[in-house]
Amino acid sequence: MFDTYAKLAEKALTDQPPTPEEASWILDSPEVDILPLLQAAFEPRRRHFGRKVGIQVLNNVQNGLCPEDCGYCAQSKVTDADVRQYPMKSDESIFEAAEEAARGGAMRYCMALSGRGPSVTRAKRLGKLIRTLKDRYGMSICLSAGIMGDEQAKILAESGLDRLNHNLNTSESHYAEICSTHTWQDRVSTLEAARRNGIETCSGLIIGMGETSDDIVEVTYKLLELETPSIPVNFLIPIDGNPVQDDGSLSPERCLRVLSLMRLTNPRAEIRMAGGREGHLRGLQSLGLYPANSLFVGGYLTTQGDPFSETYAMIEDAGFEVQAPEGMPERETSEPTRMRFQIPGGRELIKPDVARLSD
Numbered sequence: 001m002f003d004t005y006a007k008l009a010e011k012a013l014t015d016q017p018p019t020p021e022e023a024s025w026i027l028d029s030p031e032v033d034i035l036p037l038l039q040a041a042f043e044p045r046r047r048h049f050g051r052k053v054g055i056q057v058l059n060n061v062q063n064g065l066c067p068e069d070c071g072y073c074a075q076s077k078v079t080d081a082d083v084r085q086y087p088m089k090s091d092e093s094i095f096e097a098a099e100e101a102a103r104g105g106a107m108r109y110c111m112a113l114s115g116r117g118p119s120v121t122r123a124k125r126l127g128k129l130i131r132t133l134k135d136r137y138g139m140s141i142c143l144s145a146g147i148m149g150d151e152q153a154k155i156l157a158e159s160g161l162d163r164l165n166h167n168l169n170t171s172e173s174h175y176a177e178i179c180s181t182h183t184w185q186d187r188v189s190t191l192e193a194a195r196r197n198g199i200e201t202c203s204g205l206i207i208g209m210g211e212t213s214d215d216i217v218e219v220t221y222k223l224l225e226l227e228t229p230s231i232p233v234n235f236l237i238p239i240d241g242n243p244v245q246d247d248g249s250l251s252p253e254r255c256l257r258v259l260s261l262m263r264l265t266n267p268r269a270e271i272r273m274a275g276g277r278e279g280h281l282r283g284l285q286s287l288g289l290y291p292a293n294s295l296f297v298g299g300y301l302t303t304q305g306d307p308f309s310e311t312y313a314m315i316e317d318a319g320f321e322v323q324a325p326e327g328m329p330e331r332e333t334s335e336p337t338r339m340r341f342q343i344p345g346g347r348e349l350i351k352p353d354v355a356r357l358s359d
C-alpha cells in the first residue's frame with residue numbers, strides 16, 4: 001500500500017497524472033488512508049509552492065439580475081434566494097475600491113460580474129476600465145464575467161487583462177442537471193478563447209451537486225487538458241431558495257480526497273480551497289493546505305466566510321505561511337490567549353472544589 005502513495009507522489013513530481021483507475025481509487029477506495037494520501041499530494045505542492053498559502057479576495061462589481069439558470073447560484077433567474085441585486089457599479093466606485101486596494105499594497109484586483117457574459121460593448125467598457133486600473137495602480141487584474149468568444153477576449157487581452165476566471169463546475173455529462181441555459185461546451189469555448197488570446201485562465205469545479213466520482217475525474221482531466229494554471233475547488237454552499245441543494249456527499253474526508261486528486265493530477269497548478277471550505281471541511285480545514293496552496297478569505301459572491309484573523313491563525317497554526325499582498329488585514333495578535341478559552345454564551349467556568357482538592 002505504501003508503494004501506491006509513493007508512486008502517486010513520484011508520478012506527480014514528474015508531471016504524470018494518475019491513471020483513471022488510480023483517480024477512482026483516490027476518490028472511493030476504502031483502502032485509502034487519508035494521511036499518507038495527503039502526504040503524497042503534499043510532495044508536488046511543496047516542490048512548486050513550498051509552504052506558502054496565497055490569499056485571494058473576491059469583489060462583486062455586479063450582483064444578481066442574471067438571465068441564466070445555474071441551479072447552485074443565488075444570482076440566477078430561478079433562485080428564490082434573498083440576495084442584494086445591483087447592476088454594474090460605476091467606474092468611479094470601482095476605481096475607488098481599486099485605489100484603496102492599491103494604497104494597501106494589493107498586487108491583484110479581482111472583479112466578478114453576474115450575467116451570461118459580456119457583449120462587445122460591455123467588453124469594451126471593461127477593457128477601458130482594466131487599462132485605466134493597470135495604468136493607475138499597476139496591479140494584476142482578474143475578471144470573472146461569464147461566457148465570451150474571441151472578439152471579447154481579444155478586447156480584454158489588448159486592455160492588459162491578466163487572468164480570466166470561468167469555472168467548468170462539473171463534468172459535461174452532469175452539466176444539464178445543474179443548468180439548461182448554456183452548455184458545458186460554452187464554458188470550455190470561453191476558456192479556449194481566453195487562451196487563444198493570451199489571457200491566463202482560472203477554472204475549477206463545485207462538488208456536492210449530485211455528481212458521481214466519474215464526473216469529478218472527468219472534469220479534473222479536462223482541466224489538465226486545458227492546462228489550467230489556477231483551479232478553485234468549491235464545496236457547494238446550500239443557499240435557501242436555490243434549486244440545487246447539498247447532496248449530502250461531502251464529508252471532510254471526501255473534500256480532502258478531491259483536493260488530493262486535483263493536486264496529483266495538476267501538480268503545478270494553483271489549487272484553491274474555495275467557497276464552502278468552512279462548512280464542509282470544518283475542523284479538518286488545515287489538512288486541506290497539504291494539497292491546496294491558496295484560498296479565499298472573507299467571503300464568497302453571496303455568502304460570508306471565516307474572517308481574516310481566523311483564517312490566518314488556521315494557516316499559521318498548521319505550519320504554513322500566509323502569502324498575502326501587503327495591506328491585507330493582518331492577523332490580530334493582541335488578543336489575549338485567555339480569550340480563546342471563553343465559553344460561548346458566557347457561562348461561568350466550573351470552579352475547582354477546593355475542599356475536595358485539599359482532602
Ligand code: SF4
Pocket residue numbers: 066067068069070073074075076077113114115116146
Ligand atoms: S453562475 Fe454566473 S451565469 Fe450562472 S446564474 Fe450565476 S451569475 Fe448567472
